Amino acid sequence: MSLDKSESIQNIVTQSGRLAASGRSIKVKPLSKSRLTMRITMIALAALTIYGFFVFDYKNISPWQGTIDMLTNFKTMFLSPHLAHLTFWEGAYAIVVTLAMAVLTTLISAFLAFFLALFAAQNLSNHTVARSIQAVAAFIRSIPTVLWVLIFAISAGLGSVAAIVGMSFHSISYLTKAYAESFEEMDQGLIEALRATGAHWWHIVFQAVLPMSLTYLISWTFMRFEINFGVSVAMGAAAGAGGIGFDMFMASAFYHDLREVGAITYYILVVAFLLEMLSLRMKSAVRGKMI
Amino acid sequence: MIGFFLILLIIVYGSQWVTAFSFIDGIASIPKALSWLVGNFYPTEKSLQKIPTILTKLVETLLLSIAAATVGAFFALFSAIFGARPTAFSKPLALFSRGLATLFRNIDVAAWSMILLFSFGQSALTGFFALFFASFGFLTRVFMETIDEVGLGAVEALRATGAGYWPIVFQAILPASQPLMISWTLFMIETNIRSAVLVGILTGSGVGFTFDLYYKNMNYNAAGLTIVFIAATILLLDRASNMIRRAIL
Secondary structure: OOOOOOHHHHHHHHHHHHHHHOOOOOOOOOOHHHHHHHHHHHHHHHHHHHHHHHHOOOOOOOHHHHHHHHHHHHHHHHHOOOOOOOOHHHHHHHHHHHHHHHHHHHHHHHHHHHHHHHHHOOOOOOHHHHHHHHHHHHHHHHOOHHHHHHHHHHHHOOOHHHHHHHHHHHHHHHHHHHHHHHHHOOOHHHHHHHHHOOOOHHHHHHHHHHHHHHHHHHHHHHHHHHHHHHHHHHHHHHOOOOOHHHHHHHHHHHOOOHHHHHHHHHHHHHHHHHHHHHHHHHHHHHHHHHO | OHHHHHHHHHHHHHHHHHHOOOHHHHHHHHHHHHHHHHHHOOOOHHHHOOHHHHHHHHHHHHHHHHHHHHHHHHHHHHHHHHHOOOOOOOHHHHHHHHHHHHHHHHOOHHHHHHHHHHHHOOOHHHHHHHHHHHHHHHHHHHHHHHHHHHHHHHHHHHHHOOOOHHHHHHHHHHHHHHHHHHHHHHHHHHHHHHHHHHHHHHHOOHHHHHHHHHHHOOOHHHHHHHHHHHHHHHHHHHHHHHHHHHHHO
């Protein structure tokens, strides 16, 4: 999925870790401020949702009729898929193209983000430098990936170059933050001890920091790869970057072929399932190593 | 070690070959795009007149993202209670709700919007359902993880005191997992806004469509202004969610 799990996911992960570390489960003393905030948040969300349903632009489409249509469409799509405008192997090749875009984006981002993160980590870098890199990364993340891709498409033309560079922009800033946080988890004493022995900064990085945080880096990178697969499906459709996303866009918006959309969905689902399984296995391997 | 890098190199070359990507073109496009950005994406008097249009569409997209995340969270809550280990009471139901969440999660929002285009056309409902399905799938997974984390010990302890199933769920599990669940819902709203821009471009609705219209008509000043407003909304929302998070976690 094209979830750009940026800042917040990391906040949530660290905060939930903190929650777990602090004894977790049931809070004995009800915190009135936290309860009040939760109640206000929930009421506000519910009110905005209800208000939203009144003001949405339905364009004369009845929600009920549409929902019934949706269910019958799902039946046609998933129960009688067929490929009309591409063969089975062309579909398989398209999914390889989509995967390749995700691979390139992830590798480029991981490589560049590693070096950026060294300068963005508070314990390895100068405070001002770290803050400014983090600020630029936050700015880049605030612009959705599709807009980056379209900005690059103006200079590079619609296609894989704009898609991969645009996707990398977002991916780099995401991984820089994630990697920097992994580096910051490191034992500060160890770095100081090494510094005291006169070790060079690069020695500290490659002999201590990298080996100790490698498992974190790998699991963040793989998580980003999973996201990038979804993003690259989307970019194929929205930015003409090719691959299975483009075929799906053609089947949907151009040929109006519901059954072909169904068949293409199966391609995407199979790969997404495989990636999720792989990612879960890697996460448990990483966890096993950490304990 | 050398073998690892060799495999990496082969993967990079292979990927480059199938996608027709060139590193040189990629690097060359960066300064071009950036200088172009500086030269074209500044607001002009004409583009400033578009602000009311952009804001109206932005509010619609924001409401859509909130509605999808909130309704998604509501359904995900039940699905997570049925599916999470401490609270599952029927194995088939648990498998069903987990399977449903996996299915919804693994179809990308962009793919959902192209599927839903058949039923809801260019109306806001296409975007709503696409974001809702994605939110439901993702939130079910994280809610289940939350319940797993908070619940196992509490359920056993309470069961030992003879407490019934529903009291355990409503008085122990839910209150304990509420802060994290709200936090994830806020995160989902932020994600939904980014996705909504994409969905809007694909299906012709919301602020994504506004941007696409300016972009395709090469009205880059207005397109740039739209980007500024979207980015500002996401940054503000992030700030607000973090404030709420600090208060509740």
